[in-house]
Amino acid sequence: MTEANLDEFRQRLKELDKQERRRRVVSAIRFGARGGLRVPWTTLLYVVFVLFLLKAFVVLRIGEGEYRQQLAAYEDPALGVKIGMLVMKPDPVTLKIRDIVEPILRPGR
Numbered sequence: 010m011t012e013a014n015l016d017e018f019r020q021r022l023k024e025l026d027k028q029e030r031r032r033r034v035v036s037a038i039r040f041g042a043r044g045g046l047r048v049p050w051t052t053l054l055y056v057v058f059v060l061f062l063l064k065a066f067v068v069l070r071i072g073e074g075e076y077r078q079q080l081a082a083y084e085d086p087a088l089g090v091k092i093g094m095l096v097m098k099p100d101p102v103t104l105k106i107r108d109i110v111e112p113i114l115r116p117g118r
Contacts, residue, residue, distance in 0.1 A: 061102055061103055061106055062106060062110075064097060064099075064103045065103045065104075065106035065107040065110060066107075066110070068099055068103060068104070068107050069107045069110060069111055069114070073099060073104070073107075076099060077099065080094050080097065080098060
């Protein structure tokens with residue numbers, strides 16, 4: 010290679026290196042802006058729906074009154090039990106699902 014070609018080659022390498030550094034910075038900024046964590050919303054919604062469905066089946070199986078009595082039977086529960094009781098408390102969504110599913114599972118009643 011001649012000296013002129015070598016200088017041109019080095020200049021081109023510098024430009025490519027500069028472009029690569031810019032691309033890395035832009036890529037890092039984009040990754041940081043997205044947070045880097047992607048939440049599978051559809052799967053999460055399915056899991057929540059299945060949990061409501063499970064709770065509705067439990068209420069349907071043992072009856073709402075018995076279910077509330079069992080939740081009220083705990084005396085001075087620990088924090089974990091309190092959280093579980095709050096989550097398992099019959100709510101309007103659970104009772105609505107129970108009302109929809111009951112005629113399907115118990116057609117004669």
